[in-house]
Amino acid sequence: MKSNISIIGVPMDLGQSRRGVDMGPSAMRYAGAVERLEALGYKLHDHGDISITRPDKYETGQAYKLKNLLQVVEANEILAMIIDQAVEKGNFPLVFGGDHSIAIGSLAGIAKHYDQLGVIWYDAHGDLNTEETSPSGNIHGMPLAVSLGLGHEKLTSIAGYTPKVKSENIVIIGARSLDPGEKELIRRKGIQVFTMHEVDRLGMAIVIERAISYLKPRTDGVHLSVDLDGLDPSEAPGVGTPVIGGMTYRESHLAMEMLAETGMITSAEFVEVNPILDEKNKTATLAVGLMGSLFGEKLK
Known part of the structure; x- marks a missing residue:
């Protein structure tokens, strides 16, 4: 992996309904994320946290079906710009993160630098809903x-282009809570999904080997998006939408x-x-420990 890491905190909790996830970046820093990565020999550029505009309490839910749409768009435009520069x-x-809506800005800032960006979505959920199916x-x-170009125009047009990724360049790992509209979209687009059934039946080693074999020949970079609710709530209780x-x-x-x-992973987020x-x-x-493993920490 590259020796220089740009850390960007996004204290966003507007993409969902439970308060508290805006403190996620601070919690990961408090858990020693910076020190852990520095100890592995990386040079860090910590950009601090993006400032998030809070919605006026009277406008919330008034203008759009999508909650806090304008504020989510604003934050993701800023994130995309910072990542683009990095x-x-x-x-x-x-x-x-921050809630998983920040991945919209992450992918918008990253994808313009790759012809065939791959995505590994490590998550209990597919996050494939639109305004119509949510x-x-x-x-x-x-x-x-949104990153596939599906959804509200204010979201799909972040950073001035759409789509950011192709359906054939996506691998979802750990899914166990999919809405009907998401299942239909997965079938229609042929998205590669390893549900918990496959993880249990095949084992994680084979799942990752198959994900690597699938993505390596077709991508020139891979973004890893880790939602901590991908883990069992007994291991990761501090998430907004736990799924046993x-x-x-x-x-x-x-x-x-x-x-x-x-060496495939070229960007990552923990949300x-x-x-x-x-x-x-x-x-x-736990998230910081996973970062350590992702960036090459070994037991011996």
């Missing part, structure tokens, strides 16, 4: 659809270690850490 400098963008109107359930039956701590470290060995719902910062500490 990639231009040759740095590895590492984003601390049961909630929460934008954190839409970033992958998720990936284990050890499976997740193995996944990160195997991805690190390939949905909610310290208010956590136990003694357990989930943020």
Whole structure:
């Protein structure tokens, strides 16, 4: 991986309905993310946290079906610009969330630098809803659809182009909670998904090997998006939308270690850490441990 890392915090909780995930970047820094990566020999450029505009309480839900649409768009435009500049400098963008709506800006800033950007979506959810299919109107359930060019124009046009990624360049790992509209879109677009059924039946090592074999010949860079709710709530309790039956701590470290060995990952984000719902910062500490494995930390 590149030796220079640009860290960008996005204290966003407007893409969903539960407060607290805006403290995720601070929780991961408090858990020693910067020190962990510096100890591995990386040079860090910490851009701090993006300033998030809070919606006026009277306008929330008034103008659009999508919750806090204008504020989510504003934050993601800023994130896309910062990431674009980081990639231009040759740095590895590492984003601390924040809810998963921030992936819209991450991919918007990254994808313009690749002809065939791949995406590994490590998540309990598909995040493939649109305004029409979403049961909630929460934008954190839409970033992958938006990046495919599907959804509200204000979201799909962030950074001035669409789509950001192609459906054949996406791999979802750990899915176990998909809405009907997402299942239909996965079938229609032929998106590669390894649900928890495949993880249980095949084992994480084979799932990651197949994901690598699938993406390596068709992509020139891979963005890794890690939603901490991909892990089982017993391992990662501090998330807003926990789904029982998720990936284990050890499976997740193995996944990160195997991805690190390939050198394929060119950008990453860790999202949905909610310290208010956590136990003694357990989930943020876990996220930092996964970062260590992704960036080459070894036991021997």
